[in-house]
Amino acid sequence: xxxxxxxxxxxxxxxxxxxxxxxxxxxxxxxxxxxxxxxxxxxxxxxxxxxxxxxxxxxxxxxxxxxxxxxxxxxxxxxxxxxxxxxxxxxxxxxxxxxxxxxxxxxxxxxxxxxxxxxxxxxxxxxxxxxxxxxxxxxxxxxxxxxxxxxxxxxxxxxxxxxxxxxxxxxxxxxxxxxxxxxxxxxxxxxxxxxxxxxxxxxxxxxxxxxxxxxxxxxxxxxxxxxxxxxxxxxxxxxxxxxxxxxxxxxxxxxxxxxxxxxxxxxxxxxxxxxxxxxxxxxxxxxxxxxxxxxxxxxxxxxxxxxxxxxxxxxxxxxxxxxxxxxxxxxxxxxxxxxxxxxxxxxxxxxxxxxxxxxxxxxxxxxxxxxxxx
Numbered sequence: 001x002x003x004x005x006x007x008x009x010x011x012x013x014x015x016x017x018x019x020x021x022x023x024x025x026x027x028x029x030x031x032x033x034x035x036x037x038x039x040x041x042x043x044x045x046x047x048x049x050x051x052x053x054x055x056x057x058x059x060x061x062x063x064x065x066x067x068x069x070x071x072x073x074x075x076x077x078x079x080x081x082x083x084x085x086x087x088x089x090x091x092x093x094x095x096x097x098x099x100x101x102x103x104x105x106x107x108x109x110x111x112x113x114x115x116x117x118x119x120x121x122x123x124x125x126x127x128x129x130x131x132x133x134x135x136x137x138x139x140x141x142x143x144x145x146x147x148x149x150x151x152x153x154x155x156x157x158x159x160x161x162x163x164x165x166x167x168x169x170x171x172x173x174x175x176x177x178x179x180x181x182x183x184x185x186x187x188x189x190x191x192x193x194x195x196x197x198x199x200x201x202x203x204x205x206x207x208x209x210x211x212x213x214x215x216x217x218x219x220x221x222x223x224x225x226x227x228x229x230x231x232x233x234x235x236x237x238x239x240x241x242x243x244x245x246x247x248x249x250x251x252x253x254x255x256x257x258x259x260x261x262x263x264x265x266x267x268x269x270x271x272x273x274x275x276x277x278x279x280x281x282x283x284x285x286x287x288x289x290x291x292x293x294x295x296x297x298x299x300x301x302x303x304x305x306x307x308x309x310x311x312x313x314x315x316x317x318x319x320x321x322x323x324x325x326x327x328x329x330x331x332x333x334x335x336x337x338x339x340x341x342x343x344x345x346x347x348x349x350x351x352x353x354x355x356x357x358x359x360x361x362x363x364x365x366x367x368x369x370x371x372x373x374x
Contacts, residue, residue: 015248016373021246028226032224039225040225041089043068049361064223065087066082075099086104091114110143112155118162119162130163130165135149137187153202175236192205212224232246234357248338253302253328253330258276271321287315288365301337305342
Protein backbone atom coordinates (compact mmCIF):
# COMPACT_ATOMS: atom_id res chain seq x y z
CA UNK A 1 0.00 0.00 0.00
CA UNK A 2 1.27 3.51 -0.79
CA UNK A 3 2.13 5.72 2.17
CA UNK A 4 -0.35 8.23 3.61
CA UNK A 5 1.51 11.15 2.03
CA UNK A 6 0.36 9.82 -1.34
CA UNK A 7 -3.18 8.68 -0.63
CA UNK A 8 -4.23 10.31 2.63
CA UNK A 9 -5.97 8.45 5.43
CA UNK A 10 -8.65 6.66 3.44
CA UNK A 11 -7.07 3.44 2.16
CA UNK A 12 -8.47 3.50 -1.36
CA UNK A 13 -6.41 4.37 -4.42
CA UNK A 14 -5.92 3.91 -8.15
CA UNK A 15 -2.49 2.74 -9.27
CA UNK A 16 -1.40 4.03 -12.67
CA UNK A 17 1.57 2.28 -14.26
CA UNK A 18 3.21 4.66 -16.72
CA UNK A 19 5.57 1.93 -17.92
CA UNK A 20 2.54 0.06 -19.21
CA UNK A 21 1.29 3.26 -20.84
CA UNK A 22 4.58 3.50 -22.71
CA UNK A 23 4.35 -0.17 -23.69
CA UNK A 24 0.87 0.34 -25.16
CA UNK A 25 2.01 3.40 -27.07
CA UNK A 26 4.82 1.36 -28.63
CA UNK A 27 2.34 -1.38 -29.56
CA UNK A 28 0.26 1.21 -31.41
CA UNK A 29 3.32 2.66 -33.10
CA UNK A 30 4.26 -0.80 -34.36
CA UNK A 31 0.98 -1.01 -36.31
CA UNK A 32 1.69 2.17 -38.27
CA UNK A 33 3.97 3.30 -41.03
CA UNK A 34 6.85 5.59 -40.14
CA UNK A 35 5.06 8.46 -41.85
CA UNK A 36 1.85 8.13 -39.82
CA UNK A 37 1.57 10.50 -36.88
CA UNK A 38 -0.14 9.71 -33.58
CA UNK A 39 -2.56 11.94 -31.69
CA UNK A 40 -3.41 10.46 -28.29
CA UNK A 41 -6.70 11.46 -26.72
CA UNK A 42 -6.13 12.64 -23.15
CA UNK A 43 -9.49 14.31 -22.54
CA UNK A 44 -11.53 13.56 -19.40
CA UNK A 45 -8.39 13.57 -17.25
CA UNK A 46 -6.76 11.08 -19.61
CA UNK A 47 -9.73 8.74 -19.27
CA UNK A 48 -9.46 8.98 -15.49
CA UNK A 49 -5.75 8.11 -15.44
CA UNK A 50 -4.48 11.64 -14.75
CA UNK A 51 -4.05 14.30 -17.42
CA UNK A 52 -0.63 15.72 -16.55
CA UNK A 53 1.36 12.55 -15.68
CA UNK A 54 -0.04 10.73 -18.72
CA UNK A 55 0.66 13.64 -21.09
CA UNK A 56 4.17 14.07 -19.75
CA UNK A 57 5.01 10.41 -20.29
CA UNK A 58 3.49 10.44 -23.78
CA UNK A 59 5.56 13.48 -24.71
CA UNK A 60 8.69 11.60 -23.65
CA UNK A 61 7.52 8.64 -25.75
CA UNK A 62 7.38 10.85 -28.83
CA UNK A 63 3.65 11.33 -29.35
CA UNK A 64 3.00 13.88 -32.12
CA UNK A 65 -0.20 15.47 -30.86
CA UNK A 66 -2.53 15.47 -27.87
CA UNK A 67 -6.32 15.71 -28.08
CA UNK A 68 -8.43 17.36 -25.39
CA UNK A 69 -12.08 18.28 -25.06
CA UNK A 70 -11.81 21.85 -23.81
CA UNK A 71 -9.68 24.97 -23.55
CA UNK A 72 -9.31 24.36 -19.82
CA UNK A 73 -7.69 20.96 -20.39
CA UNK A 74 -5.36 22.52 -22.94
CA UNK A 75 -4.33 25.28 -20.55
CA UNK A 76 -3.53 22.73 -17.84
CA UNK A 77 -1.22 20.94 -20.23
CA UNK A 78 0.58 24.12 -21.23
CA UNK A 79 1.00 25.25 -17.61
CA UNK A 80 2.51 21.82 -16.89
CA UNK A 81 5.15 22.46 -19.54
CA UNK A 82 3.74 20.37 -22.40
CA UNK A 83 5.20 21.69 -25.66
CA UNK A 84 3.70 19.49 -28.39
CA UNK A 85 0.62 20.52 -30.42
CA UNK A 86 -2.78 20.25 -28.71
CA UNK A 87 -6.05 19.86 -30.61
CA UNK A 88 -9.35 20.91 -29.04
CA UNK A 89 -11.65 18.11 -30.17
CA UNK A 90 -14.72 19.96 -28.94
CA UNK A 91 -16.05 23.32 -30.12
CA UNK A 92 -15.64 26.66 -28.38
CA UNK A 93 -17.64 29.88 -28.21
CA UNK A 94 -16.54 33.00 -30.06
CA UNK A 95 -16.01 34.89 -26.81
CA UNK A 96 -13.39 32.33 -25.74
CA UNK A 97 -10.95 32.75 -28.62
CA UNK A 98 -8.13 34.61 -26.84
CA UNK A 99 -6.69 31.59 -24.95
CA UNK A 100 -6.10 29.85 -28.28
CA UNK A 101 -3.42 32.41 -29.05
CA UNK A 102 -2.06 32.68 -25.51
CA UNK A 103 -1.63 28.94 -25.02
CA UNK A 104 -1.08 27.79 -28.63
CA UNK A 105 -4.17 25.60 -28.82
CA UNK A 106 -5.56 24.38 -32.13
CA UNK A 107 -9.36 24.74 -32.41
CA UNK A 108 -11.77 22.50 -34.26
CA UNK A 109 -13.99 24.45 -36.67
CA UNK A 110 -17.20 23.32 -38.38
CA UNK A 111 -18.53 26.52 -39.94
CA UNK A 112 -17.47 29.63 -41.83
CA UNK A 113 -18.67 32.05 -39.16
CA UNK A 114 -16.21 30.81 -36.53
CA UNK A 115 -13.38 30.75 -39.07
CA UNK A 116 -14.07 34.41 -39.98
CA UNK A 117 -14.01 35.42 -36.31
CA UNK A 118 -10.74 33.55 -35.76
CA UNK A 119 -9.24 35.21 -38.82
CA UNK A 120 -10.27 38.68 -37.63
CA UNK A 121 -8.72 38.05 -34.22
CA UNK A 122 -5.54 36.79 -35.86
CA UNK A 123 -5.37 39.87 -38.07
CA UNK A 124 -5.80 42.11 -35.01
CA UNK A 125 -2.94 40.31 -33.28
CA UNK A 126 -0.81 40.28 -36.44
CA UNK A 127 -0.57 36.49 -36.18
CA UNK A 128 -1.73 33.42 -38.00
CA UNK A 129 -3.74 30.68 -36.33
CA UNK A 130 -3.91 27.00 -37.23
CA UNK A 131 -7.22 25.15 -37.10
CA UNK A 132 -8.64 21.78 -38.05
CA UNK A 133 -11.97 21.14 -39.75
CA UNK A 134 -14.30 18.42 -38.49
CA UNK A 135 -16.39 16.59 -41.10
CA UNK A 136 -19.56 14.67 -40.27
CA UNK A 137 -19.59 11.48 -42.34
CA UNK A 138 -22.27 9.79 -40.26
CA UNK A 139 -21.68 10.41 -36.56
CA UNK A 140 -24.37 13.09 -36.45
CA UNK A 141 -22.55 15.06 -33.79
CA UNK A 142 -20.39 18.13 -34.46
CA UNK A 143 -18.88 18.62 -37.90
CA UNK A 144 -19.81 20.08 -41.26
CA UNK A 145 -21.93 17.65 -43.29
CA UNK A 146 -19.69 15.83 -45.79
CA UNK A 147 -21.70 17.21 -48.74
CA UNK A 148 -20.88 20.75 -47.63
CA UNK A 149 -17.29 20.12 -46.53
CA UNK A 150 -15.51 20.88 -49.80
CA UNK A 151 -17.07 24.33 -50.08
CA UNK A 152 -16.35 25.11 -46.42
CA UNK A 153 -12.70 24.15 -46.74
CA UNK A 154 -12.35 26.25 -49.90
CA UNK A 155 -13.94 29.27 -48.21
CA UNK A 156 -11.77 28.99 -45.09
CA UNK A 157 -8.69 28.42 -47.24
CA UNK A 158 -9.13 31.94 -48.65
CA UNK A 159 -8.80 33.56 -45.22
CA UNK A 160 -5.33 35.11 -45.10
CA UNK A 161 -4.50 34.58 -41.43
CA UNK A 162 -5.88 31.05 -41.17
CA UNK A 163 -3.80 27.91 -41.65
CA UNK A 164 -5.88 24.77 -42.23
CA UNK A 165 -3.66 22.31 -40.44
CA UNK A 166 -5.95 19.30 -40.54
CA UNK A 167 -9.25 17.76 -41.57
CA UNK A 168 -10.81 14.85 -39.72
CA UNK A 169 -13.89 12.74 -39.15
CA UNK A 170 -15.15 10.33 -36.49
CA UNK A 171 -16.51 6.79 -36.76
CA UNK A 172 -20.00 6.20 -35.41
CA UNK A 173 -19.84 2.45 -34.68
CA UNK A 174 -16.71 0.91 -36.09
CA UNK A 175 -16.92 -1.90 -33.53
CA UNK A 176 -20.26 -3.25 -34.73
CA UNK A 177 -20.91 -2.15 -38.32
CA UNK A 178 -18.11 -2.62 -40.81
CA UNK A 179 -20.25 -1.76 -43.82
CA UNK A 180 -21.19 1.67 -42.48
CA UNK A 181 -17.63 2.37 -41.33
CA UNK A 182 -16.30 1.55 -44.79
CA UNK A 183 -18.93 3.94 -46.16
CA UNK A 184 -17.67 6.68 -43.83
CA UNK A 185 -14.09 6.07 -44.95
CA UNK A 186 -15.09 6.30 -48.63
CA UNK A 187 -16.91 9.60 -48.05
CA UNK A 188 -13.87 10.99 -46.30
CA UNK A 189 -11.46 9.70 -48.96
CA UNK A 190 -13.55 11.41 -51.63
CA UNK A 191 -13.31 14.72 -49.79
CA UNK A 192 -9.53 14.42 -49.48
CA UNK A 193 -9.26 13.57 -53.20
CA UNK A 194 -11.51 16.49 -54.15
CA UNK A 195 -9.37 18.84 -52.08
CA UNK A 196 -6.21 17.66 -53.83
CA UNK A 197 -7.86 18.17 -57.23
CA UNK A 198 -8.69 21.70 -56.12
CA UNK A 199 -5.03 22.31 -55.28
CA UNK A 200 -5.63 22.27 -51.53
CA UNK A 201 -3.21 20.06 -49.62
CA UNK A 202 -3.94 19.76 -45.91
CA UNK A 203 -1.03 18.47 -43.78
CA UNK A 204 -3.00 16.30 -41.35
CA UNK A 205 -5.80 13.92 -42.35
CA UNK A 206 -7.21 11.61 -39.68
CA UNK A 207 -10.17 9.37 -38.93
CA UNK A 208 -9.01 6.27 -37.03
CA UNK A 209 -9.85 5.88 -33.37
CA UNK A 210 -8.56 2.86 -31.40
CA UNK A 211 -10.57 0.27 -33.29
CA UNK A 212 -9.98 2.09 -36.55
CA UNK A 213 -6.21 1.85 -36.28
CA UNK A 214 -6.47 -1.90 -35.53
CA UNK A 215 -9.24 -3.06 -37.87
CA UNK A 216 -9.36 -0.46 -40.66
CA UNK A 217 -5.88 0.05 -42.09
CA UNK A 218 -7.34 2.18 -44.89
CA UNK A 219 -8.50 4.70 -42.28
CA UNK A 220 -4.99 5.55 -41.07
CA UNK A 221 -4.40 8.36 -43.60
CA UNK A 222 -1.41 10.22 -42.11
CA UNK A 223 -2.50 10.45 -38.46
CA UNK A 224 -4.48 8.25 -36.06
CA UNK A 225 -6.30 9.14 -32.82
CA UNK A 226 -6.04 6.27 -30.31
CA UNK A 227 -7.58 6.65 -26.90
CA UNK A 228 -8.77 3.45 -25.27
CA UNK A 229 -5.89 1.20 -26.39
CA UNK A 230 -3.27 3.58 -25.02
CA UNK A 231 -4.70 2.93 -21.56
CA UNK A 232 -4.56 -0.83 -22.10
CA UNK A 233 -8.28 -1.32 -22.70
CA UNK A 234 -9.52 -3.29 -25.70
CA UNK A 235 -12.20 -2.00 -28.04
CA UNK A 236 -15.24 -4.22 -27.74
CA UNK A 237 -14.65 -7.68 -29.15
CA UNK A 238 -11.21 -6.80 -30.50
CA UNK A 239 -8.22 -8.65 -28.98
CA UNK A 240 -5.92 -8.22 -32.00
CA UNK A 241 -3.35 -6.10 -30.18
CA UNK A 242 -1.45 -7.05 -27.04
CA UNK A 243 -2.06 -4.46 -24.34
CA UNK A 244 -1.33 -3.96 -20.66
CA UNK A 245 -4.04 -2.29 -18.52
CA UNK A 246 -2.53 0.85 -17.06
CA UNK A 247 -4.91 1.38 -14.12
CA UNK A 248 -5.60 -0.78 -11.08
CA UNK A 249 -8.18 0.07 -8.42
CA UNK A 250 -7.42 -1.01 -4.87
CA UNK A 251 -8.62 -0.61 -1.32
CA UNK A 252 -8.23 -2.29 2.09
CA UNK A 253 -10.58 -4.10 4.44
CA UNK A 254 -11.68 -1.83 7.27
CA UNK A 255 -14.16 -4.10 9.09
CA UNK A 256 -15.01 -7.80 9.42
CA UNK A 257 -17.88 -9.49 11.22
CA UNK A 258 -19.50 -12.89 11.29
CA UNK A 259 -23.26 -12.86 10.70
CA UNK A 260 -25.82 -15.67 11.03
CA UNK A 261 -27.83 -17.24 8.22
CA UNK A 262 -30.71 -15.06 7.07
CA UNK A 263 -28.89 -11.77 7.66
CA UNK A 264 -29.81 -8.93 5.31
CA UNK A 265 -26.90 -6.87 3.97
CA UNK A 266 -27.00 -3.18 3.00
CA UNK A 267 -29.89 -0.97 1.88
CA UNK A 268 -33.23 -2.64 1.18
CA UNK A 269 -31.82 -6.01 2.21
CA UNK A 270 -31.35 -7.20 -1.36
CA UNK A 271 -28.72 -9.70 -0.22
CA UNK A 272 -29.57 -12.36 2.35
CA UNK A 273 -26.95 -14.76 3.70
CA UNK A 274 -27.75 -18.46 3.24
CA UNK A 275 -25.55 -19.54 6.13
CA UNK A 276 -23.29 -18.08 8.77
CA UNK A 277 -20.57 -16.12 6.91
CA UNK A 278 -17.99 -13.40 7.28
CA UNK A 279 -18.94 -10.02 5.84
CA UNK A 280 -16.15 -7.54 5.12
CA UNK A 281 -16.59 -3.81 4.57
CA UNK A 282 -14.50 -1.76 2.14
CA UNK A 283 -14.02 2.05 2.11
CA UNK A 284 -15.15 2.72 -1.46
CA UNK A 285 -18.55 3.29 -3.04
CA UNK A 286 -20.54 5.04 -5.73
CA UNK A 287 -19.37 8.37 -4.31
CA UNK A 288 -15.99 7.39 -5.72
CA UNK A 289 -17.46 6.55 -9.12
CA UNK A 290 -17.69 2.80 -8.59
CA UNK A 291 -21.02 2.05 -10.30
CA UNK A 292 -23.94 1.36 -7.98
CA UNK A 293 -25.51 -0.93 -10.57
CA UNK A 294 -22.71 -3.43 -9.90
CA UNK A 295 -24.46 -4.23 -6.60
CA UNK A 296 -24.76 -8.00 -6.10
CA UNK A 297 -23.00 -8.53 -9.44
CA UNK A 298 -19.34 -7.55 -9.52
CA UNK A 299 -16.48 -9.63 -8.22
CA UNK A 300 -13.34 -8.38 -6.49
CA UNK A 301 -10.17 -10.03 -5.23
CA UNK A 302 -9.21 -10.76 -1.63
CA UNK A 303 -6.31 -13.06 -0.85
CA UNK A 304 -6.12 -14.10 -4.48
CA UNK A 305 -9.74 -15.31 -4.48
CA UNK A 306 -12.79 -13.92 -6.28
CA UNK A 307 -15.69 -12.79 -4.10
CA UNK A 308 -18.94 -11.13 -5.14
CA UNK A 309 -20.25 -7.85 -3.76
CA UNK A 310 -23.03 -8.47 -1.22
CA UNK A 311 -25.95 -6.06 -1.22
CA UNK A 312 -26.28 -2.58 -2.58
CA UNK A 313 -23.18 -0.48 -3.02
CA UNK A 314 -23.31 2.51 -0.66
CA UNK A 315 -21.96 6.00 -1.27
CA UNK A 316 -18.78 5.33 0.70
CA UNK A 317 -18.72 1.60 1.42
CA UNK A 318 -19.09 -1.84 -0.13
CA UNK A 319 -19.83 -5.11 1.64
CA UNK A 320 -18.57 -8.51 0.51
CA UNK A 321 -19.61 -12.02 1.54
CA UNK A 322 -16.37 -14.00 1.91
CA UNK A 323 -18.06 -17.13 3.30
CA UNK A 324 -15.87 -19.04 5.74
CA UNK A 325 -12.72 -17.32 4.51
CA UNK A 326 -11.52 -14.87 7.14
CA UNK A 327 -9.11 -12.20 5.93
CA UNK A 328 -7.58 -9.55 8.17
CA UNK A 329 -8.40 -5.89 8.60
CA UNK A 330 -5.97 -4.00 6.38
CA UNK A 331 -5.71 -6.74 3.75
CA UNK A 332 -5.50 -5.39 0.21
CA UNK A 333 -8.54 -5.74 -2.04
CA UNK A 334 -8.38 -5.38 -5.83
CA UNK A 335 -11.47 -4.07 -7.63
CA UNK A 336 -9.70 -3.63 -10.98
CA UNK A 337 -6.44 -5.40 -11.64
CA UNK A 338 -4.61 -8.58 -10.67
CA UNK A 339 -3.92 -10.39 -7.43
CA UNK A 340 -2.02 -13.69 -7.29
CA UNK A 341 -3.38 -15.53 -10.38
CA UNK A 342 -6.78 -13.84 -10.53
CA UNK A 343 -7.79 -10.71 -12.45
CA UNK A 344 -10.71 -8.30 -12.57
CA UNK A 345 -10.83 -6.27 -15.79
CA UNK A 346 -12.46 -2.97 -16.59
CA UNK A 347 -14.15 -4.70 -19.52
CA UNK A 348 -15.69 -7.26 -17.14
CA UNK A 349 -17.16 -4.52 -14.94
CA UNK A 350 -18.42 -2.64 -17.99
CA UNK A 351 -20.26 -5.69 -19.30
CA UNK A 352 -21.83 -6.40 -15.92
CA UNK A 353 -23.03 -2.82 -15.54
CA UNK A 354 -24.31 -2.54 -19.12
CA UNK A 355 -21.92 0.19 -20.17
CA UNK A 356 -18.53 0.63 -21.87
CA UNK A 357 -15.06 0.52 -20.38
CA UNK A 358 -14.62 4.26 -21.09
CA UNK A 359 -17.33 5.07 -18.55
CA UNK A 360 -15.83 2.85 -15.85
CA UNK A 361 -12.39 4.50 -15.86
CA UNK A 362 -13.61 8.03 -16.62
CA UNK A 363 -16.12 7.76 -13.79
CA UNK A 364 -13.55 7.13 -11.07
CA UNK A 365 -13.75 10.32 -9.04
CA UNK A 366 -11.14 12.72 -7.71
CA UNK A 367 -11.73 11.34 -4.21
CA UNK A 368 -9.67 8.35 -5.32
CA UNK A 369 -5.99 9.43 -5.32
CA UNK A 370 -3.88 8.32 -8.27
CA UNK A 371 -0.53 6.77 -7.43
CA UNK A 372 1.95 6.66 -10.32
CA UNK A 373 4.52 3.98 -11.08
CA UNK A 374 7.02 5.54 -13.46
